[in-house]
Amino acid sequence: MVSPDAIEAAARRLHGHVRRTPVMPLELGACGVPAALTFKLELLQHSGSFKARGAFNSLLSQDVSPAGVIAASGGNHGAAVAFAARALGHRAEIFVPALASAAKVARIESFGATVNVVPGAYADALAASEARAAETGALAIHAYDAPATVAGQGTLARELDAQLSMLDTVLVAVGGGGLIGGVAAWFQGRVKVVGVEPDSCPTLHSARRTGHPVDVAVGGLAADSLGAKRVGDIPFAIAQEHVADVVLVQDEAIRAAQELLWRDFRLMSEPGGVTALAALTSGAYRPVPGEKIAVILCGGNVDPASLGT
Structure with missing residues (x-):
């Protein structure tokens, strides 16, 4: 599994390559939540999401x-x-499923990568990318089930730990599990880590229920960012040790949280990026009085038109 020492090494490696994203403490009662709430604004990271950490x-x-x-x-x-490839002088070829949003495909292309659109879902794009890597000898970078990826994502938790002196709980959106794996690997149970998934992509929730990773059906509003078919083996092993709970939210709650974030804070988040907040605003996660909670807003690659701007 990924250790805090591996995350420390990743942080040294990433110095000067990724942003130290800010935290935003909110007033008591903000978002209708009776708790001390802080946003971690990882949607301001290079490329628009926490993923830059694992990539670098x-x-x-x-x-x-x-x-x-x-x-x-x-x-x-x-x-x-x-x-990251452009910054470090490497060629990049990216395989995306047909469900990927046009805004995200354009974002990838803007960084100079070759994009291949594959019929089907993420699992189909992954299979195509693995075949291409075997053919060309290019380095394959897994989105969530690789130690270097998980350790890179864990630097977010290390950073958050230094920014907030008092913290009880961190809410983390889950797709394939790379982010929650890195967050939980850093905190090692010192802080309660709670995963939040759409009920239409319940990878970690289903794995915890059965005791091992299983394939799930993928769909819904956040499928382009949280639509892994199965949670990664590495994140799952970490989650079994250090994740306190996983809660599910409906698409309606995700959309409402996305709209709230724009209306009240003028922050644009994609559906997957605001899924953790939806657990609070929908009541899927109910804090105890005085609980100090950090919500990771993990992605901002959204078409502004979808928010009615």
């Missing part, structure tokens, strides 16, 4: 051949790998 750590800790790098992605991981 993967590229900086491994040898990259002249063939460059390859990744499969619903959008955010692809953008992050493309951004």
Whole structure:
């Protein structure tokens, strides 16, 4: 599993390559939540999501051949790998499923990567990317089930730990599990880590119920960022040790949280990026009085038109 020492090493590696994103403490009762609430604004990270951390750590800790790098992605991981590859002088080829939003595909292309759209879902794009990597010898960067990816994402928790002196709980959106794996690996149970998933993509929730990762049906509003078919083995092993709970939210709650974030804070988040907040605003997670909670707003790659701007 990924250790705090591995996350410390990743943080040293990433210095100067990723942003130290700000935290935003809110007034008591903000968002209708009776708790001390703080946003971690990771949607301000390079490429628009936390994924830049894992992408840079993967590229900086491994040898990259002249063939460059390859990744499969619903959008955010692809953008992050493309951004990191361009910054470090490598070629990038990204495979995305047909359900990827046009805004995210354009984002990937803006960083100079070659984009291949694959019929089907993320699992189909992953299979195509693996075949291409075997053919070309390019370095494949997994979106969530690789130690370097998880350790890179864990630097977010290390950063948050330094920014907030008092913290009881962190709410984290879950897709394939790379982010929650990194967050839980850093805190090691010192802070309660709670995963939040759409009920239409319940990878970690289903795995915890059955005792091992299982395939789930993928759909819904946040499928382009949280639409992994199965939680990663590495994140699942970490979650079994250090994740306190996983709650499910409906698409309606995600959309309402997305609209609230724009209306009250003028922050644009994609559905997956605001899923953790939806657990609070919908009541799927109910804090105890005085609980100090950090909500990771993890992605901002959204078409502004979808928010009615």
